[in-house]
Amino acid sequence: MKYIFSFLILISLVSCDKSVSESMIEPYAPAKVDETAGSWKTFILTNSTEVVVPALNSDAAYKKEVDSLKSIEVTASQKAAVLYWGAGSVLRWNEIARELAARYNIPPAANAEGVYPVPNAADPLADPKFPFANPPYTARALAYLSVAQYDALVSAWKYKYQYNRPAPSVLDASIKPLLPVSTLPAYPSEDAVVAQASYVILLAMFPGEGPFLAAKLAEAKNVPLWAKTNVNSDVIAGANLGAAVAAKVMARAKTDGMSTSNNQAIVPDMIAHAKSLGFTTVWASQELPARPPMLPNYGAVKTWNFDRTTLESIRPAIPYLPGSEAFNKDLAELQTINKTQTREQAAIANYWADGPGSYTPPGHWHRYACEAGIEAKYSEVRMARMLAYVGTALMDAGVACWETKYFYYSPRPQQFDLKTSVGLPNFPSYTSGHSTFSFAAAAVLVDFFPDRANTFMANAQQASDSRVYGLIHFRVDCTMGGKHGKTIGDYAVQRAKSDGAN
Amino acid sequence: MKKLCTLLFCLLAFVELKAQMPHDAIYMNKKLACGALVYGTSSWTTYWENGLKRDNPNLGRLTTQSATAMIAYGITRDINVMAMVPYVKTDASQGNLMGQQGLQDASVFVKTKTKAYHGITAHGVVGFSIPVTNYVPDFMPMSIGLGAKTMVIRGMLSYALPKHLYVNSSIAYQARSQVKADRDAYLAGSKLYQTDQVAVPDAFDAAFRIGYLKKDNQIEFFTEHFSCTKGDDIRRNDMPFLTNDMTMTTVGIYGKYQPKAFGVNARVAYVTDGQNVGQSTSISIGVLYQFKIK
Numbered sequence: 091m092k093y094i095f096s097f098l099i100l101i102s103l104v105s106c107d108k109s110v111s112e113s114m115i116e117p118y119a120p121a122k123v124d125e126t127a128g129s130w131k132t133f134i135l136t137n138s139t140e141v142v143v144p145a146l147n148s149d150a151a152y153k154k155e156v157d158s159l160k161s162i163e164v165t166a167s168q169k170a171a172v173l174y175w176g177a178g179s180v181l182r183w184n185e186i187a188r189e190l191a192a193r194y195n196i197p198p199a200a201n202a203e204g205v206y207p208v209p210n211a212a213d214p215l216a217d218p219k220f221p222f223a224n225p226p227y228t229a230r231a232l233a234y235l236s237v238a239q240y241d242a243l244v245s246a247w248k249y250k251y252q253y254n255r256p257a258p259s260v261l262d263a264s265i266k267p268l269l270p271v272s273t274l275p276a277y278p279s280e281d282a283v284v285a286q287a288s289y290v291i292l293l294a295m296f297p298g299e300g301p302f303l304a305a306k307l308a309e310a311k312n313v314p315l316w317a318k319t320n321v322n323s324d325v326i327a328g329a330n331l332g333a334a335v336a337a338k339v340m341a342r343a344k345t346d347g348m349s350t351s352n353n354q355a356i357v358p359d360m361i362a363h364a365k366s367l368g369f370t371t372v373w374a375s376q377e378l379p380a381r382p383p384m385l386p387n388y389g390a391v392k393t394w395n396f397d398r399t400t401l402e403s404i405r406p407a408i409p410y411l412p413g414s415e416a417f418n419k420d421l422a423e424l425q426t427i428n429k430t431q432t433r434e435q436a437a438i439a440n441y442w443a444d445g446p447g448s449y450t451p452p453g454h455w456h457r458y459a460c461e462a463g464i465e466a467k468y469s470e471v472r473m474a475r476m477l478a479y480v481g482t483a484l485m486d487a488g489v490a491c492w493e494t495k496y497f498y499y500s501p502r503p504q505q506f507d508l509k510t511s512v513g514l515p516n517f518p519s520y521t522s523g524h525s526t527f528s529f530a531a532a533a534v535l536v537d538f539f540p541d542r543a544n545t546f547m548a549n550a551q552q553a554s555d556s557r558v559y560g561l562i563h564f565r566v567d568c569t570m571g572g573k574h575g576k577t578i579g580d581y582a583v584q585r586a587k588s589d590g591a592n
Numbered sequence: 593m594k595k596l597c598t599l600l601f602c603l604l605a606f607v608e609l610k611a612q613m614p615h616d617a618i619y620m621n622k623k624l625a626c627g628a629l630v631y632g633t634s635s636w637t638t639y640w641e642n643g644l645k646r647d648n649p650n651l652g653r654l655t656t657q658s659a660t661a662m663i664a665y666g667i668t669r670d671i672n673v674m675a676m677v678p679y680v681k682t683d684a685s686q687g688n689l690m691g692q693q694g695l696q697d698a699s700v701f702v703k704t705k706t707k708a709y710h711g712i713t714a715h716g717v718v719g720f721s722i723p724v725t726n727y728v729p730d731f732m733p734m735s736i737g738l739g740a741k742t743m744v745i746r747g748m749l750s751y752a753l754p755k756h757l758y759v760n761s762s763i764a765y766q767a768r769s770q771v772k773a774d775r776d777a778y779l780a781g782s783k784l785y786q787t788d789q790v791a792v793p794d795a796f797d798a799a800f801r802i803g804y805l806k807k808d809n810q811i812e813f814f815t816e817h818f819s820c821t822k823g824d825d826i827r828r829n830d831m832p833f834l835t836n837d838m839t840m841t842t843v844g845i846y847g848k849y850q851p852k853a854f855g856v857n858a859r860v861a862y863v864t865d866g867q868n869v870g871q872s873t874s875i876s877i878g879v880l881y882q883f884k885i886k
Contacts, residue, residue, distance in 0.1 A: 110770065112787045189784035192777075199829035217828055376688055378649035431690075436728055440774030447779050447830050457777070457786065509690035511731065513831075561690070 117176030119270035120469035124591075127471040128248030131589035132241040133394070133478060134339050138248035141334040143278055143327050146253050155321035156258045159265055168316045169268065175313040176269040179281045180239050180473045181460050183288035186306060187235050188449040188456060190296045194223035196446050197381070197516070204379040208352065214298030221296065225444075225523055226351070226388045229452035229481075229488040231295040233394065234343050235288060236456075236481035240474040242287040242335035243280060246328065247471050250275040258318055268317040272469075279320040280470045282328030283335075285310035290336035294343065346392040353387040360386065364499035368411050371501045373518035384517040389493025394482035395581040404577050405494050406521055406570040412501060420564040421506055427561055428508050436511050439560030442524060442553040443512040451524050451553065452484040455531035458549070462539050475591055480534045483582035487530035487575050491523050494574065503561055512560035522563045525554035525571030526578065533579025537586065550575075617715060617750030617760050618805070619705065620666030623885050628662045630857075630878035632678075636870030639733075642825035643867055652686025654733055654870060658696075660878075665885065674701045677724060680736040689734050696737040697721040701744075708749070717746035717764070730773040730790070732832040733870065739834075740792045741769040760801040768792040771834055780835040781824040790834045793823040808850035816842045816861075826868050840866035848880075855880040 128138050135141070146152065164172065175182055198206050198218030209220035221227050255277035259265040274280070289307040293300060311329060314320035320328075364372045375381045393401055410416040427435065444451045459480045463473040500520040504510065515523070532550035536543040554572045557563035586592075620626060635655040638647050662676035681693035699721035708714035721742045729739030748762035769792070776788045796819050803812030823837030844861030861874045 110785055110787055110789045110791045112785060185784075185786075189779075189782075192779045192784050193782055193827075196827055196830050219828075378686065428690075433726055433728075437774045440728060440730065441776065443775065447827065447833075448775070449777065449784065454777075504688045508688075510688050511690045511728075514688050 115177040121467035179284035225450040233481040233485035236477040238339040240478035243471040278327035279324035283332040286329040286332030287336040351388040435559035442556035491526035521571030526575040528553035529575030530579035632876035634874035639870040650687035715748040719744040793820040836868040
């Protein structure tokens with residue numbers, strides 16, 4: 091008996107708690123409240139009053155609403171929710187979107203006949219789940235999310251300063267808010283604006299997540315009341331505004347060409363075109379069974395910050411073809427890594443891999459962008475603005491890169507007897523998506539956060555190099571993709587410079 | 593006075609499970625040492641993706657080979673220490689995933705016994721292991737190990753039957769440390785963790801053995817069950833990950849022949865059922881050398 095007892099004691103000693111801790115983000119008061127944001131130029135709305143927010147109730151009615159906050163007693167879990175959402179509504183909904191992207195970023199399995207079923211939006215939770223949130227899909231989802239948040243917040247800011255309703259704790263000093271309160275007028279609630287707009291976009295992008303998103307939405311709309319930073323009419327007006335703006339943003343999404351992005355019928359012509367350019371070896375799926383290429387017509391999706399003519403004019407030329415001396419040099423570099431990959435190269439390849447089950451490279455860059463915005467103590471509207479430019483640059487990068495990939499239809503290194511330490515994406519090689527995404531996002535972030543320019547550029551370069559280290563891209567894919575990405579990011583920067591925010 | 597080599601290790605070829613456990617009831621005499629070199633190969637073509645048994649033509653047959661150096665030493669007749677370190681190499685027969693190789697985890701065990709009750713002997717084993725190289729832990733199933741530090745505590749009861757037969761059963765708890773992954777975000781269950789720290793779940797294993805042991809020669813049949821205390825399941829068509837709740841039941845046979853100082857051993861094991869693991873068949877053979885330390 092005593093042995094059993096000692097055994098149990100030993101077990102209790104070694105099985106200590108080992109829950110993983112993540113860095114906490116504290117709620118903060120913004121460095122600037124951005125009073126003039128109501129006049130910033132929007133992406134979809136023609137102006138910030140396109141959606142009407144009804145006029146305020148009487149002062150007496152507001153006073154009554156404020157008084158009703160006094161009886162609210164928050165539980166421990168409600169307080170935890172307040173602290174969570176208090177770090178920033180734009181931030182949290184961006185994180186939720188990234189989590190959903192990771193959960194849905196798994197390529198469909200082949201069925202018994204060796205065919206890969208296409209995810210069905212009408213039956214999103216069947217196998218394979220809809221969507222397959224691959225990098226182009228995720229770039230687009232995050233772009234629409236950020237644009238909807240931004241346009242809705244610009245409009246919210248317009249009405250906040252038009253109606254100028256003081257926050258409950260400003261009206262009545264006996265109200266003790268649980269979150270920092272700035273001088274920002276309370277009506278409509280910016281948290282409710284962001285919550286409802288984000289809900290509409292994410293439900294459209296992840297239609298199987300209705301209950302999950304509804305629970306997040308309900309909590310997000312309760313938080314301003316629990317925190318005593320808003321009254322119910324602030325929340326209702328905010329939610330209505332957010333929903334109306336998001337509906338307008340979704341109208342663009344529905345007609346941006348995404349619905350035909352997986353048109354496989356155009357592939358034979360693409361291959362014929364590549365051969366006409368001189369490719370003797372074209373891309374071929376290395377999966378067993380062969381998987382149709384990922385979203386061959388994503389390159390036709392509507393861009394944000396430049397038009398189709400520009401997209402074609404900035405498409406990278408291909409400096410040399412497989413079989414040439416310069417190509418063989420790139421191949422030799424990979425052959426060397428294939429034999430002698432260092433641990434550091436593997437680590438860099440893994441860090442940036444952002445493959446299946448991850449939030450993809452666009453998600454990685456949205457995370458970096460959020461972290462920079464938090465550190466700069468951005469207001470909600472400035473955070474959304476920055477993410478809208480980063481997000482649209484990332485989606486533009488995805489579209490332009492995919493257009494390039496299928497224009498050349500070039501082979502992957504694995505068609506030349508190379509292995510990979512990160513997993514092989516199922517689409518043509520030239521140019522590197524990681525390089526294009528990363529340099530596009532970095533170009534925007536450098537403009538917003540010039541103090542951190544070196545870090546962002548080094549990150550982009552490392553993300554680009556990682557695809558060589560992981561053996562799935564030739565060097566030329568990465569260098570040319572990186573330059574392309576920088577050009578694409580600069581279009582977003584140009585747009586940002588003229589939106590009236592600076 | 594049996595001059596027995598204690599190295600009857602269960603060198604589970606699915607090395608990620610880290611079941612290189614000394615769990616026999618045999619002890620070295622005082623100041624007697626035994627060294628061994630064991631070669632193992634384990635492979636699978638089918639695996640359980642969560643509960644779905646499937647193959648994967650993009651992996652084909654996944655083979656894990658290992659060469660393990662071991663040493664055991666008798667501090668007293670009732671207290672033995674053991675140490676070992678394997679070199680592990682993985683390879684997939686199809687697809688394009690790069691095989692991995694390197695020294696994996698060094699481990700040390702202390703084993704002790706006492707007479708318990710009516711001829712039943714009780715044993716306690718404590719072991720520690722630590723990765724000796726900075727191998728990639730989160731490139732499963734190609735990774736050579738989980739990268740976690742582990743502490744294992746095993747309780748075991750053994751009983752000698754007539755005619756050199758014996759039975760032996762044991763249960764162990766494996767505490768496993770967090771691992772630093774190369775990536776800085778990962779999914780576990782449906783939650784996205786934004787950190788490079790990954791909690792590898794703790795695990796239990798239990799085993800039952802019945803065998804014949806005469807002098808230095810032995811044959812044994814065994815069944816083992818391994819199960820994590822928690823963890824998530826492999827998502828549909830996804831790769832395995834460090835956080836997975838791995839479960840498996842293994843049956844096998846073990847034999848040893850040691851006429852003199854030199855001896856040989858061999859082990860064959862087969863996974864009959866599992867979850868989030870490969871259905872591996874493992875074979876190992878070892879050479880043993882026993883010597884006295886003055």
